Amino acid sequence: MKHTLPTRYDHRSVEAQKYETWLKHDLFRAQNTNKPPFCIVIPPPNVTGKLHLGHAWDTALQDIIARFKRMQGYDMLWLAGMDHAGIATQAKVEARLKEEGISKYDLGRQGFLDKAWEWKHTYADFIREQWATLGLSLDYSRERFTLDEGLSEAVKKVFVDLYNEGLIYQGERIINWDPQAQTALSNIEVIHKEVEGGMYHFRFKVVGSDEVLVVATTRPETMFGDVCVFVHPDDPRYTHLHGKTVVNPASKREMPILCDSYIDMSFGSGAMKCTPAHDPNDFNLAQTHHLDKVLCMNPDGTMNELAQKYVGLDRFDCRQALVAQLQEEGLVEKIEKHIHQVGHSERTDVIVEPYLSKQWFVKMKPMAEAVLKKQKEQGMNFVPERFEKTFIQWLENIEDWCISRQLWWGHRIPAYFHKESGDILVSLTPPQDSENYTQDEDVLDTWFSSALWPFSTLGWPDTSSSDLQRFFPNSVLVTGYDIIFFWVARMAFMSEHFMHELPFKDVLIHGLVRDAQGRKMSKSLGNGVDPMEVIETYGADALRFFLTTSSSPGQDLRYMEEKVEASWNFINKLWNASRFVLMNCPDDFKAEEALLSEASELDGWLLTKLETTIKSVTEAMEAYDFGLAGSTLVNFTWNDFCSWSIELAKVPLNGSDEKVKAVTLNTLVFTLKAILKMLHPFMPFVSEEIYAHLSDEISISVSEYPTSFLTSHVDVSRVDRLTSLISALRELRLSQNIKKANDLSIQLQDDQGRPYTLSEMEADILVKMVNSKEGEINPEGALTLPILSASVIVSMHEHMDVSEQVAKLEGLKAQLEKEMARSKAMLSNESFLAKAQPSKVEAEKAKASEYERQYETILAQLTALLTR
RNA sequence: GGACGCUUAGCUCAGUGGGAGAGCAUCUGCUUGACGUGCAGAGGGUCAGGGGUUCAAAUCCCUUAGCGUCCACCA
Secondary structure, three states, X not given: OOOOOOOOOOHHHHHOOHHHHHHHOOOOOOOOOOOOEEEEEOOOOEOOOOOOHHHHHHHHHHHHHHHHHHHOOOEEEEEEEEEOOHHHHHHHHHHHHHHOOOOHHHXXXXXXXHHHHHHHHHHHHHHHHHHHHHOOOOEEEEEEEOOOHHHHHHHHHHHHHHHHOOOEEEEEEEEEEEOOOOEEEOHHHEEEEEEEEEEEEEEEEEOOXXXXXXXXXXXXXXXHHOOEEEEOOOOOOOHHHOOOEEEOOOOOOEEEEEEOOOOOOOOOOOEEEEOXXXXXXXXXXXXXXXXXXXXOEOOOOEEOHHHHHHOOOEHHHHHHHHHHHHHHOOOEEEEEEEEEEEEEEOOOOOEOEEEEEEEEEEOHHHHHHHHHHHHHHHOOEEEOOOHHHHHHHHHHOOOOEEOEEOOOOOOEOOEEEXXXXXXXXXXXXXXXXXXXEEEOOOEEOHHHHHOOHHHHOOOOOOOOOHHHHHHOOEEEEEEEHHHHHXXXXXXXXXXXXXXXXXXXXXXXXXXXXXXXXXXXXXXXXXXXXXXXXXHHHHOHHHHHHHHHHOOOOOXXXXXXXXXXXXXXXXXXXXXXXXXXXHHHOOOOOOOOHHHHHHOOHHHHHHHHHHHHHHHHHHHHHHOOOHHHHHHHHHHHHHHHHHHHHHHHHHHHHHOOOHHHHHHHHHHXXXXXXXXXXXXXXXXXXXHHHHHOOOOOOOOHHHOOOOOOOOOOOOOOHHHHHHHHHHHHHHHHXXXXXXXXXXXXXEEEEEOOOOEEOOOHHHHHHHHHHHXXXXXXXXXXXXXXXXXXXXXXXXXXXXXXXXXXXXHHHHHHHXXXXXXXXXXXXXXXXXXXXXXXXXXXXXXHHHHHHHHHHHHHHHHHHHHHHHOO
């Protein structure tokens, strides 16, 4: 199997064609075999555009889990899918139409939907291409779309069932209205931003007296919708005004002064104007006091006829004009700067108008309570744990969910109104006498269908679906903390309600990708990074490795190109190590596990480290701690495997003993294969490429994940001593400026001061790596240095710079003194000896004696040098 | 107003009860037959401040400060 790789890792050629091959061999399809099931459903990306770095991160994490579990022997289902993304997609399609000078009304509902589907197909293809470029092991045979036929049936059934159970209702309420998109929004689609506005204090003349009542507001234009002024019943300032009326300075209409203990006497003037149709609190007051609720705006955010001469004017233009008018009329007491939180639409970013409107709602309290109860009993395991709190607190304070949207792109609400009686019929199918009914024009919030994703994608409402039985609850959900409310919580209550189980065993939460300065990536800042461009430069493997190993769970991640480059460098290192191993494999070489039993000390040393690495990597992978798994793998590969074992192995590999050669090579190949397998979930392409040279298996992705293999303890102390010796001699050469050409003569003593002799192999290694060998010591210039559980005596000839060496030893001495002091303090502490774990005490004693030994050596050497 | 996170080497971040770590950057030496995208070394930190618990605290608790995020209807 003699192969040579190109000297430089070329991600482009390595990553080409592999994905197609994987798909051709159908490696990613869950098979429903007797293997244990493991299931992840992808958080469906919106069909609005290209995937960004956040998607790359989220999906790379899932792919790591999927590939890991597949290799561990699970029947892995990673279900592909996409979201129709109601408002977002409709806005994009509308914007494109606008460029062509077409309005959606020109096309009509069906014509517009045709355009939207065209859009969907284009972007779905685009997304699939990007998934392929990222190397994601998705099961496309089960790919779903939130608006496909099956999922639409699920949505309808959920709506009808919840309606019949009284958990969905239609109501006239203050909702968040987006005047640009002209649709209602749910509470969490409103982004509160700090805005500097004004607190306007207006004079309301009291009728029948020359008194004025000062009332403050932040939204003067809503005065056209005012119906009264409220004061606190116990407010002594206003007792004499009870029952009187005031003149609304905007509309000039008379309104009563009413009392309610809701009013905060200490806020502002203690008098509050009431606009029931434009403020939720005012609406509640109006309910209890049976007041009219009048809208003073149109759905597009312009003023209606109630605003009199301002009719048709935009709400904010009206505000400005009205304030100017009232200033002229002397009705403005004062205007203060006021910083407050103002709601903006998540999608259009316009200021949301609290607006009285008839909408559909989901009654949340009972469903949320059921989830909270279940979460307490047998909850989903949040990783990191703290996000469970976020989840719980939101559910504990939940309000009813406004689910109707005044859009066309989405699931149309299955409610039919009788044309004459107005009776409502909610049904899976249109009524028989459909000519007498009109269907509700609105569609459902896009999150309504996403909320069903963990079971609707598996075949629900067909409860006999084998996928549903096998893969629900899903094993793990991977998503960002930003959509815990939007999505995780909603999936939880829908699953609990319809499946009687919470949807996931584990919920892995990650952070957000930020730019190198720590800012959120956004279109307006123009600091977004296109994952496809990164892949072009560094390859998908390097990007994936960077994304998945550069942060700890739940923390945000800064995108830093240097780090992607570092990942690339690591892959190049792996590539070249593999190249070395392959170059040494003879044509007929076949790795044999049996040879491991004949492993040399050098082999045993590496295999012991490999064993430990397999254990800790597996543990980290199972805990979803990919940063730890990654750094463990880099350490082992770069330091233990490349820097030590390969360098050490060059001696036996260049030797004449064919048997030793074969065993050494076997160890290297065995280790390399294990490394590749452990790296495969992170870097599927390059691991596949290299593995193909080492194995006849169809793909590394269907190979077995490495497990514990050492059957007996291996004594690694000689190799540890050897590496310590090599390091000490390297350092000596550098600090003493001794060229490699000048050989060094050494002698060794063990930690008892007895002579210690190197084996033939060790001696050869020492010559090759540091040009040193055991031999006569020049008593005039001998230097004794401590190494790990031994000492080396070096014959120094004329090369030694005494003052340099003294300084070096003084430094070492100081360090050891510090450690010895610490150690001594601990060991002479009765409490420590009595209370600390016995193993800690033993470890400390061992350290103390090694320190002491090294200290003695240094002290003796220093004395010798100084008296020379 | 609540809740959460962060503060560790010049930069970006790990670590989380018993010897301060990595990558990048810096400095020194090296064309060693896998790799100069590399190799071998080195320097660099009162682990934000204060208090407490403990035999022992960068690590646990309290507190202060700074930065950040989320939630929240005060006109």
